[in-house]
Amino acid sequence: MINIPKGTKDTLPSESAKWRYIEDSLRRLSSLYNVREIRTPMFEHTELFVRGIGDGTDVVNKEMYTFEDKGGRSITLKPEGTASVARSFVENSLDAMSLPLKMYYITPCFRYERPQAGRLREFHQFGLEIYGASSPYLDLDCITFAYEALTGLGLKNIRLHLNSIGCPECRKTYTAALKEYFASHLDEMCSTCRERYDRNPLRLLDCKSPDCKAIAAGAPRISDYLCDGCRAHHAKLQELLKGAGVPYEIDEGIVRGLDYYTRTVFEFVTEDLGAQGTVCGGGRYDNLVQSIGGKPTGCVGFAMGLERILMLMEKQGITFPDERVGVFVMSQSADQADACMRITAELRRAGVSADTEMTGRSLKAQFKYADKIGARFGIVIGGNEISSGTVKIKNLSDGTEEECALGDIAARMKEKING
Ligand code: ATP
Ligand code: MG
Numbered sequence: 001m002i003n004i005p006k007g008t009k010d011t012l013p014s015e016s017a018k019w020r021y022i023e024d025s026l027r028r029l030s031s032l033y034n035v036r037e038i039r040t041p042m043f044e045h046t047e048l049f050v051r052g053i054g055d056g057t058d059v060v061n062k063e064m065y066t067f068e069d070k071g072g073r074s075i076t077l078k079p080e081g082t083a084s085v086a087r088s089f090v091e092n093s094l095d096a097m098s099l100p101l102k103m104y105y106i107t108p109c110f111r112y113e114r115p116q117a118g119r120l121r122e123f124h125q126f127g128l129e130i131y132g133a134s135s136p137y138l139d140l141d142c143i144t145f146a147y148e149a150l151t152g153l154g155l156k157n158i159r160l161h162l163n164s165i166g167c168p169e170c171r172k173t174y175t176a177a178l179k180e181y182f183a184s185h186l187d188e189m190c191s192t193c194r195e196r197y198d199r200n201p202l203r204l205l206d207c208k209s210p211d212c213k214a215i216a217a218g219a220p221r222i223s224d225y226l227c228d229g230c231r232a233h234h235a236k237l238q239e240l241l242k243g244a245g246v247p248y249e250i251d252e253g254i255v256r257g258l259d260y261y262t263r264t265v266f267e268f269v270t271e272d273l274g275a276q277g278t279v280c281g282g283g284r285y286d287n288l289v290q291s292i293g294g295k296p297t298g299c300v301g302f303a304m305g306l307e308r309i310l311m312l313m314e315k316q317g318i319t320f321p322d323e324r325v326g327v328f329v330m331s332q333s334a335d336q337a338d339a340c341m342r343i344t345a346e347l348r349r350a351g352v353s354a355d356t357e358m359t360g361r362s363l364k365a366q367f368k369y370a371d372k373i374g375a376r377f378g379i380v381i382g383g384n385e386i387s388s389g390t391v392k393i394k395n396l397s398d399g400t401e402e403e404c405a406l407g408d409i410a411a412r413m414k415e416k417i418n419g
Contacts, residue, residue: 007113007121009307017323018310022153023106026126029149033141035102035128040084042108046074052083052292054259056199063111065121077110081127081303082260082288089131090294099132102141106306118276118308127303128282131289134298136237139264139284140244142300143237146280147246150268153309154318158279161251162241162266164234165202166226168287174225175201185215202255208275221252230263237264260285264300272315273308280304326417328375328396329356330366332382340381343409350410352417370396376417379409 004010011019030037046066053060065077078084085103088094094101105127113119128145130138143160150158166174178201186194189204189212196203205216226234241248248266256265265283273279282302289297313320327347331340340356347354355375357366363380370378378394385391389406393413404412 005121007115009120009122018313018320019306021320022306022309022313023126025153026104026106026149029145029152030104030128033102033145035104035145038085038088038103038105038129040078040081040088040105040107043075043077044084044087046076048083048087048292049076049079052086052260052288053080054200056196057203057259059111059258063113065110065112078107079111080109080258081105081107081125082129082258082285082301083292085127085129086288086292086294086299089297090289090292095132095295095297100138101131103129103131105129116276118273118305118311120307124306125303126306127301129299129301131299132297133300134286136233136240136264138298138300139233139237140240142282142302143241143248143266144244144246146268146282146302146304149304150280150309153313154316155270155279155309155312156316157272158268158270158312160246160248160266160268161254162238162248162264163222163250163252163254164226164230164263165222165255165261165265165283166230167262170225170227170230171202174220174222177220177225178202178204181219182215189215200259205253206255216253223250223252233263256281256283260288260291262286266302268304270312273312276308278305279308279312322374324374324376325355326352326375327354327377327379327413328366328370328373329354330363330370330378330380331357332363332380332385334360335383336381336386339386343379343381343406346410347413350414352410352413354413377413 049064050060055061059079064079067075069075085105107125108122109125110122112121115121128142130142147160165171179197182197182201182204186197190207190209193204193207193212204212205219207213207216254265254267261283263284263286267278268280269277270279271277280302284300286298288299289295329340329344331337337357344354344356361369367378375396378396379391381391385406390403391406391409392401393404394401
């Protein structure tokens, strides 16, 4: 037997309805927010992620699925969606469209990580990207979207953590202060942090090791270093969030794992998923488009991990609408099989989901099967039904029956099921 690769998952027929429920709900919200879908390839030139996400991040240094293709090009399976959208924005001159441009994607992502609950090597993200606007109103739009997406799915116990990591200007003085602070603690910190010290000191605040966390708690705070512009942006966003009734807490420990962020960064976190508690992360990335060769473009967005959202919904006991076939048409004996097929076809043409017996089983076995697949109604077709021209429609959940003319089945069922 050949097994599934480590860190990947099949979505089985019994589970796929849950995925579609989540995806449909996100797509619906997108259209309410005037957000259009963008689809980009599953793989890109490795260079895009190195420049876009940043050399010195865990994603680029340790987690990428990179290989050489037969033409000798270095290719990487996309570890996230934002860099690809930025590439597409520049390549297709989307800045020539009226801005801001609001886009969403649903995509598989690939990261070579140690698999555990909520951490896979192939996982899925829903992402929102708003391009071409620097105003905090767009940050609000983006955060509100995420908030409504999560609450709209019925999720509870999720907190919004918000921070500003400033712009390259204010960050220069801040990283200098961080380096000065951490210099005397480096020998007590983990090896990853020691590497980060030179390449990306901001990431020292993001380490999950308890020792490093304790040291980071005493580090200089970004809020003391923000320039006037960044400070005003951060203050306005908070005022807007309060006005919109979106609860948040300031968390100066959030810096986000990817290099492209400027100013606003945020995460939606829960304590119900153990160590993999971040269900959504995002922020503003005003320098990303420029860093991959486009014009300076203000952008804000987020990505949410759909596996974590699904896990959390299950953990919180949220029920998903079930996908049941509307009608199962049963034949008294093999003689009625053809008639059953015709009735089933009629039901489907009328827009009623229907299935019928095709393996010649006994009526008892057909009822058992109808019950197993959760069919809502059953209709038995026998010689009597055909000669009298009337059938009984049985509600399989409560056992009640009603009569119906053979020729009216499709119309009646359409009314009963689709309302
Ligand atoms: P973490 O700190 O958990 O590693 P991250 O900062 O690497 O997350 P992002 O790059 O911000 O994550 O990706 C956005 C979201 O995608 C995360 O908040 C999470 O919900 C999800 N995600 C990230 N990596 C994985 C993974 N390996 N498996 C499943 N979901 C993931
Ligand atoms: Mg990660």
